[in-house]
Amino acid sequence: MDKQEYHVVSFSGGKDSTAMLLKMLELGMKVDCILFCDTGLEFPDMYTHIEQVEKHINRKITIVKAKEDYEYLMLEKPIKRKQEAQLTLRYGFQPKGYGWAGPKMRWCTEKLKSQPRERFLRELRKEYDIIEYVGLAADEGYRLKRLVNQRENHRHPLIDWEMTEADCLQFCYERGFTWNGLYKYFDRVSCWCCPLQSLTDLRILYKHFPDLWAKLKEWDDKTWRDFKTDYSVAKLAARFDLEEEFIRDGRPINNRVFFDALKERMNG
Numbered sequence: 001m002d003k004q005e006y007h008v009v010s011f012s013g014g015k016d017s018t019a020m021l022l023k024m025l026e027l028g029m030k031v032d033c034i035l036f037c038d039t040g041l042e043f044p045d046m047y048t049h050i051e052q053v054e055k056h057i058n059r060k061i062t063i064v065k066a067k068e069d070y071e072y073l074m075l076e077k078p079i080k081r082k083q084e085a086q087l088t089l090r091y092g093f094q095p096k097g098y099g100w101a102g103p104k105m106r107w108c109t110e111k112l113k114s115q116p117r118e119r120f121l122r123e124l125r126k127e128y129d130i131i132e133y134v135g136l137a138a139d140e141g142y143r144l145k146r147l148v149n150q151r152e153n154h155r156h157p158l159i160d161w162e163m164t165e166a167d168c169l170q171f172c173y174e175r176g177f178t179w180n181g182l183y184k185y186f187d188r189v190s191c192w193c194c195p196l197q198s199l200t201d202l203r204i205l206y207k208h209f210p211d212l213w214a215k216l217k218e219w220d221d222k223t224w225r226d227f228k229t230d231y232s233v234a235k236l237a238a239r240f241d242l243e244e245e246f247i248r249d250g251r252p253i254n255n256r257v258f259f260d261a262l263k264e265r266m267n268g
């Protein structure tokens with residue numbers, strides 16, 4: 001016998017999935033579950049936004065979380081590694097925790113997002129045919145090429161409605177959602193501490209979110225993996241400070257003089 005369909009909206013709290021959810025509800029589309037995977041690493045304004053969405057739609061959002069939090073996994077968790085001997089040789093001790101994520105080792109995506117989400121959906125699949133709504137904007141069609149976004153049970157309403165990222169943001173603004181200005185700073189909003197974010201976004205974090213930057217520095221001081229290939233968090237702060245000084249003096253920050261001064265500052 002065919003299972004009954006169950007309609008799940010993948011909700012990150014960002015502009016695209018917020019616009020998708022609001023428009024689906026406005027059009028009277030069936031939504032059985034609004035699913036948010038909480039990494040614990042969202043900007044505080046994002047958590048406020050999620051509460052505002054719940055109030056606006058007068059519905060509960062289902063929140064799933066990993067059993068162990070990011071800080072424990074990154075800094076403390078004992079991990080069996082194949083390269084145990086090399087790491088001990090390199091660092092002089094056996095590193096604890098996964099450390100910062102890297103381009104080839106996004107352990108946190110797996111542990112904090114994919115696994116809790118899958119665990120939740122696996123249970124539902126026993127009873128239902130899950131139809132999942134994913135907030136890919138029309139100008140992100142390239143992401144559709146990724147296998148994970150091509151599953152038969154996935155739907156992409158924003159692409160069907162030809163809503164671009166800018167349209168989604170405007171749609172949310174028109175309904176009174178502002179994220180307290182997060183999208184005035186960032187084009188995309190994700191985990192505030194992600195080492196894979198651009199220097200531009202890290203510069204904004206340093207300048208406008210000092211409390212989060214202090215936490216970033218605290219974690220960086222405690223972990224064994226480099227934050228970025230060329231920079232620790234402290235070195236990044238030194239770079240951003242130097243940039244400010246150069247800009248104040250009307251000097252460019254993309255030439256040899258700047259990078260020589262930076263080298264000196266970092267080694268000093």
Ligand code: SF4
Nearest residue numbers: 101106108109191194
């Ligand atoms: S956005 Fe960055 S920090 Fe967050 S889960 Fe993905 S890789 Fe990890």
